[in-house]
Amino acid sequence: MLTDRYDNKLSTSSQTARDLYVKAVDRLISADAYMEQGFQAAIDADAGFALAYSGLARARQLSGNPTGARDAMRVAQELSEKLPTQESAHIHVMSLLIYGKMQEAYKAIRAHAAQYPRDVMIAQICTSVFGLIGFSGQPGREAELLAYTTSLAPHYGNDWWFLSMHAFSYLETGQTTRGTELIDQSLAIRPRNANAAHIKAHVHYETGETKAGTAYLENWLRDYDRAGLLHGHMSWHVALWALEQGDTDRMWQMVxxxxxxxVALGLPINIVTDTASILYRAELMGETVAPERWAQISTYAKQFFPKTGIGFVDVHAALAHAMAGDSDALENIRTTAAGPAADLVGEFAQAYGAIAQQNWAEATAHLTxxxxxxxxxxxxxAQRDLLEYSLLQTLLKQDRADEAKRLLALRRPVQAGTHPVHGM
Ligand SMILES: [Fe+2]
Structure with missing residues (x-):
């Protein structure tokens, strides 16, 4: 029986379909462009290849096409009846995710990954910053992510994808040295992995290496297709570093x-969060941001996220609405905040509302x-430094500079040498 690169059995008798599927999986776990086309090519080589349809569903979901994802998932399910146990379980677990049954999906993925740790298309769903653990809204989710990738470690050896994901888990729990070692190992094996290059950028951010980070990322981005999943977000990193170095022309050009x-071809979640974030980081640095910019991202957020529920999006949307002066949209987020982090969304929505009114004491209270x-x-x-620096700004506005400096040194020591807020 044919197997994939991780030794999982594949129910196809076509070597061509198998090879195309392996390539498509690598493309997906590298956040490369044209993920869908990869799985479609495997399907074209074998129209009865269930896992290729399941992969297509995941690729479409990651490309912001939930309807297309469900269509592909239905075909995978129809084809799954006579499949061996692991493949049939793979399709069941993926279907829970594609149909949006997140609680069930999370439990099923953890169980599947424990039984079949090298089933990478399932295992990867819980990894990374936007994975199911990352967005769980639960206390301790960064430690949980590290525990999860640690549980996978014995099964992956020197695999480039795994090393990059494990590196990120270490990095986000503050274990920068170990994270750096692992990401360098991963990139040495496969340099053209956007997930790994993105994590390398985070290493540079977390070690305060602004110039080295800019040089690395600008060079890496030159050969990255604009349609790549992380293109917009990696550009946000470059823009942020340009801002930090006082090169606002370069910052606005990247933005x-x-x-x-x-202009961005990435997912709406990245477009909302990265845009709102860089606009406010620029304002914090004393840069003037045209009101039309805030109006644009506020309108976009309302269009693509009419309902609350993803805390990370909701906080950035609240910021955009507050700065755009759309008090109805802001109030809607505050009153309808949903999900496990709803309490925090409410506080941030009120904080940004108070900031827009220049009510610095009230904003400080909510941010605290x-x-x-x-x-x-x-x-x-790196993304949540927006929140840290928002608090510093409200303190500075109340002539509490000593407190702001102490807070920065205490909470983000590596950034203490930078001047993330104007007047610090
Ligand atoms: Fe990032």
Whole structure:
């Protein structure tokens, strides 16, 4: 029987379909462009290849096409009846995810990954910053991610994908040295892995290596297709570093060419969060942001996320609405906040509302409540520095500079040498 690169058996008798499937999986776990086409090519080589349809469903989901994902998933399920146990379980677990049954999917994925740890298409769903653990909204989710990838470690050896995911788990729990070792190992095996290059950028961020990070990422991005899943977000990293170095022309160029609605080809979740984030990080640095920019991202957020429920999006949307002066949209987020991090979303929504009114004391009070465990809203440490620096700004506005400096040194020591907020 044919197997994939991780030795999982594949129910296809076509060597060509198998090879194309393996390539498609590698493309997906590298966050490469044209993931869907990869799985479609495998299907074209064997129209009865159930796992290729399941892969297509996942690729479509990651590309922001939930309807297409469900269509492909239905075909996979129809084909799954006579499959061996592991493949049939793979399709069942994937279907829970594709149909949006997240609680069930999470439990089923953990059980499947424990039984078949090298079934990478299932195992990867819980890894990374936007995975099911990352977005669980639960206290301790960063430690849980490290525990999860640690449980996979004995089964993956020197695999480039696994090393990159494990590196990120270490990095986000503050174990920067170990994270650096692992990401360098991963990139040495496969340099053109966007997930790994993105994590390398986080290593540079978490070690305060702004110039080295910029040089690495700008060079890496040159050969990355604009349609790649992480293109917009990696451009956000470059923009942030340009801002930090005072090169605002470069910052706006990166933003206007790669990050904002209408130009970015990535997912709406990245477009909303990265745009709102860079606009406010720019304001915090004393840069003037045109009101039309806030209006654009506020409108986009309402269009693509009419309902609350993803805390990480909701907080950034609340920021955009507050800065755009859309009090109805802001109030809607505060009053309808849903999911395990709803309490934090409410606090941040009120904080940004108060900031927009220049009510710095009230904003400080709401941010202080939310600061204890803002990891629950999701996102990386680098992304959540937006929240840290928002609090510093409200303190500076109240002539509490000493407190702001102490807070930065205490909570983000590696960034203490930088000046993330104007007037610090
Ligand atoms: Fe990032």
């Amino acid at each position: 206007d060419d790669n990050v904002i609605p209408g 409540v939310a600061m204890a465990d803002h990891a629950r809203i999701g996102g990386s440490r």
